[in-house]
Amino acid sequence: MTEDFGDLTVGATRSREIVRIETFAVAPRWLFVRVETRDGAVGWGEASLEGHAEAVDGAFASLRDRFIGADAERIEDVWQIAYRGGFYRGGAVLMSALSGLDQALWDLKGRRFGVPVWQLLGGRVRDRVPVYAWIGGDRPNDVVEAAQARLAQGFKAVKMNATEEIGWLDGAHAFDAALERVAAVRALDMDVALDFHGRVHKPMAKQLAAALEPHRPLFIEEPLLSENIEGLIQLSRLTTLPIALGERLYSRWEYKPFFESGAVDVIQPDLSHAGGLSECRRIATMAEAYDVAVAPHCPLGPIALGACMQLALTTPNFVIQEMSLGIHYNVGHDLLSYMRNPEVFDVKDGMVEALAGAGLGVEINEELVREVAAQPHNWRNPIWRGADGSFREW
Structure with a gap:
């Protein structure tokens, strides 16, 4: 009996061996990951690192060397080896590659058991996920019309860039347009988050935060770059506005000093x-x-959003989820383009219903992905300069 059980276990493990890890650079700027096991099971992840898809794709060479033949269900073991086993660890590129692989393994495992990933993580703590959408681009304008369109789509909250390019120290007029935009959207009875995008430096960030306080934005995002933790500590003591950040932090160890x-x-x-x-x-x-x-943070594709939804549904301190539907970066293909079940991201009363499908809950059109990836994107963010010719943060 024991020997038979052992043989069955070996057979089951062999069937779960990873046999293929594929990557697909698809428009507008995403990198999808497909993992397949010996028994034909498939999971999808997203390793999108905007502007650096080629570097992340290259990082998959070592992941294939290590994990072809590994048990796809040993997700934590794979994570630990991928993070710690290569001696050098962390950083945007390596962590993005690991992120895509991790998502794909969770998707695969949920599909194997026929349940949403949130079931594997302890079950839901909420039934619906509050969401927000972008309005205004890198140089925001026409935000009222855009906000009205978001209202019609079912959103109750939006986010916009706070400013265009801005100098280390500019005059007070630099804030006028930002304050007018916020006031106009708040007049529609919508919540507004302001993304400083790390393009505002401390001499201006303190002033802009103070000027925004009467408008009560939902939060101010990256009022300073996260590398300037001393300035962020100082700013947090000067403003009552909630400070949000983290898209450029890549592990729990990098978050620790902020907490x-x-x-x-x-x-x-x-x-x-x-x-x-x-x-x-x-x-x-x-x-x-x-x-x-x-x-x-998720100005990315549908697989990344599916993973975010699983986290949102199981996390008590979750508050709101970013969606990239119609975001200004999505040229040629949008959030729902590669999905066979786009209805799962329908927005009603500012929320999305809990995803009920197996795995991450997103059904990918593999044929379209392969077709588009045949001509991989090479998206790059813009480079900005001020009137004096000096570099400005994007």
């Missing part, structure tokens, strides 16, 4: 940058211990 210093009120881990669903769940749990809210 300990009290410099952040809302964290925004990107599940395609910060170690996938496994690591972002750990980051969210750390945040809960510091009474910090979670609003995952």
Whole structure:
């Protein structure tokens, strides 16, 4: 009896061996990951790192060397080996590659058991997920019309860039347009988040935060780059506005000083940058211990959003989810383009119903993905310069 059980276990393990890890650079700027096991089971992930798809794709060479032949159900073991086993660890490129692989393994495991990933993570703590959408582009304009369109789509909250390019120290007029835009959208009875995008430096960020306080934005995002933690600590003591950041932090260790210093009120881990669903769940749990809210960053594709939804449904301190539907970066293909079940992301009363499908809940049109990836994108962010010719943060 014991020998038979052992043979069956070996057979089952062999059937779960990873035999193929594929990547697809698809428009507008995404990198999809497909993992297949010996028995034909498939899972999808998203390793999109905007502007650096080629570098992330290259990082998959070592992941294939290590994990072709590995048991796809040993997700945590794979994560630990991928993170720690290569000696050099962390950073945007390696963590984005690991993120895509991690998402795909969770998707595959959920599909194998026929349940949503949120069931494997302890079950739901909510039935619907509050969401927000983008209005205005890098140089925001016509935000009222865009906000009205979002209202018609079912959204109750939006986010826009706070400013265009801005100098280290500019005159007060630099804020006038931003304040007018916020006031106009708030007049529609919508919540508004402002993304400083790391393009505002401390001498201006303090002034802009103070000027925005009467408008009560939902949060101010990356008022300073996360590398300037001393400035963020100072700013957090000067403003009552919730400070959000985290899209450029890639592990729980990088988040730790922000929790300990009290410099952040809302964290925004990107599940395609910060170690996938496994690591972002750990980051969210750390945040809960510091009474910090979670609003995952996701101006990306449908697989990344599916992973975010699984996290949102199982995380007590989650507050709102970013959706890239119609975002200004989506040229040629949009959030729903590669999906066979786009209805799962329908927005009603500012929320999306809990995804009920197996795995990440997103059905990918593999034929279209392969067709589009035959001509991989080479998306790059713009480079901005000020009137004096000096570089400005995008």
